[in-house]
Amino acid sequence: MIRFEHVFKRYPERGEALSDIGFEMSPGEMVFLTGHSGAGKSTLLRLIGLLERPSRGKIFVNGRNLASMPRRQIPFHRRQVGMIFQDHRLLPDRSVFDNVALPLVVMGLGHKEIGRRVRAALDQVGLLKRERATPVALSGGEQQRVGIARAVVARPPVLLADEPTGNLDPDLSREIFVLFERFHYVGVTLLIATHDLNLVSSMRHRTITLDEGRVVDDSGDW
Amino acid sequence: MANKRAVRNRSPRLLDRPGIWFNHHLQSIIATLGRLMDTPLPTGMTIAVIGISLSLPASLYVMTENLRTMAGGWDQSAAVSLFLKLETSDKDAEKVAARLRAWPEISQVHLIKRDQALAEFRALGGFEEALEQLKSNPLPVVLAIYPNHFNASPENLERLRIRLLNLPESDFARMDTLWLKRFQAILDLVQSASMLLGGLLGLGVLLIVGNTIRLEILNRRIEIEIMELVGATHAFIRRPFLYTGAWYGLLGGLTAWLLVSIAVLLLQRPVSRLATLYRSEFDLSGLGLSATGVILGGSILLGLIGSWVAVNRHLETSELS
Known part of the structure; x- marks a missing residue:
């Protein structure tokens, strides 16, 4: 589903962020990406979502080579990749419903279809009753769950999460990870960047560890 | 599995696409107008600047057209x-x-x-x-x-x-015929000058709309970024800004039309009094239908171009694209 072949990413001001990254994820796999902050976890995820392009190397997502993807295709690629961020990236002046509906609105779906899918996604994250609230009125954990609902609402085959529990206490973090596992069970491919090693070790999934832009450990499938 | 998903994703979209497309545009048109109404003072000021800029060449046009009609009357008596x-x-x-x-x-x-x-x-x-x-x-x-x-x-x-x-x-x-020739040449000159002025002020309107839209984009930077993250095409992101620009153009053009029409109305009486003194039945005419069309169409076009340039500049330099 996701394959990296000798991927390098170099920033003119910071130097090499990723060097010679190579790994492969099969469809439906759930993988943790760990490492110190600055090890290159976020950069790696950004490359998969085509928020950035690699300096060298090839990245395949769903069989398509991202390096040769023209700019016009990028939005359609992103619809196949749900992204979850540490800071949620919600629109503060829109309701929970509107936030979650955004990917569907962008795709040009009809009213009814949007309503149906948004409620299904909110139901999955347990926020069906808060659809009218604005994100500001929600707790940190709830906001993150809105972010997750938005990432899965278009049912993308790939889900990326960048430190999704960075601001949450352990109980809430576990809840979020259990939620991820549920998506894993229905066949979504998940790559979750986190430095919450306790949770990672308790969940028994394949774990890729980065250090200074290199893969230093790939624990393989459990 | 991925294939099944793709099929499920696509089918409802294709089925009722034209209706949805139309609805989306209609919503966007209304929503952008609503957004402008939310901030009446800055919106009004921008529209006033556009209107006054456009009313200058428009009133020059009205003036020369009236003088031409008047000269046409003289032609007949020559x-x-x-x-x-x-x-x-x-x-x-x-x-x-x-x-x-x-x-x-x-x-x-x-x-x-x-x-x-x-x-x-x-x-x-x-x-x-x-x-x-x-x-x-x-x-x-x-x-x-x-x-x-x-x-x-x-x-x-x-x-x-x-x-x-x-x-x-x-x-x-x-x-x-010399004086008539001279007069006509002067009219031609004034008309050329008003066209030149129109071009310059049109450029000004372009910059006004472009800058207003640029500020609007800056205000909504985060929203645009999030839309890009969830897979919005540039056309989708551009659309509301284009409609906003078109609204500025239309409302500015209407303002210009209103200003010129008021001026014509105010001058009507003194002009016909003057005409009576010259035993003429000359009547001051305002902006005709086609001139109004040109002003409104032109101002909408200027608004569209201004916002197009502003949005594209932003999207070109956006890190995400």
Whole structure:
């Protein structure tokens, strides 16, 4: 589903962020990406979502080579990749419903279809009753769950999460990870960047560890 | 599995796409207007600046058009004075006049007999003594010739004058077209200048809309970024800004139209009073239907281009694209 072949990413001001990254994820796999902050976890995820392009190397997502993807295709690629961020990236002046509906609105779906899918996604994250609230009125954990609902609402085959529990206490973090596992069970491919090693070790999934832009450990499938 | 997903994703979209597409545009059109209404003061100021900028070339246009109509009236009254040879009798002159009336480019021929001319000349005053000294009437028969309205351009008048001059009975034909030519040249100049001014102010409107949209983009930077993250195409992101620009253009154009119309309305009475003094029935006309169309269409186009440039500049430099 996701394959990296000798991927390098170099920033003119910071130097090499990723060097010679190579790994492969099969469809439906759930993988943790760990490492110190600055090890290159976020950069790696950004490359998969085509928020950035690699300096060298090839990245395949769903069989398509991202390096040769023209700019016009990028939005359609992103619809196949749900992204979850540490800071949620919600629109503060829109309701929970509107936030979650955004990917569907962008795709040009009809009213009814949007309503149906948004409620299904909110139901999955347990926020069906808060659809009218604005994100500001929600707790940190709830906001993150809105972010997750938005990432899965278009049912993308790939889900990326960048430190999704960075601001949450352990109980809430576990809840979020259990939620991820549920998506894993229905066949979504998940790559979750986190430095919450306790949770990672308790969940028994394949774990890729980065250090200074290199893969230093790939624990393989459990 | 991935294939099944893709199929499920696509099917409802294709089924009712045209309706949704239309609805989306309609929503966007209304929503952008609503957004403008939410901030009435800055919106009003931007629209006023656009309106005033556009009203300047528009009012110059109205002015020149009115002057042209007025000059058209003069064209009609412009006559060629044909002085016949002194030996031509009134009777012969009648014949010449009858012949000329048959010419298609002439609408009227007015005969001024020798005695009549002398009487008129006397009536002017000051010449009585000089005229007394003369044994015979020194004035020839004059034919005042009114050309057909359609042939009243200076070039045609000149051609007519030369043709009249070639008549055996004619001595001399006078047609002072120079002042008319000059006046028309001045009108042309003013019209060119107003076009130039229109171009400059149009450029100004482009910059005003572009800058306003740029600020709006800056305000909504985060929203745009999130839309890009969830897979919005550039066309989708651009759309509301384009509609906003079009609204600015339309409302600015309407303002310009209103300003010019008010000015015309205010000037109507003094102008017709002046016209009455000149025994003319000249009526000040405002912006016609086609000129209004040009102003509104042009201002909408300027708004669209201004916002297009602003959004594209932002999207080009966006890190995410």
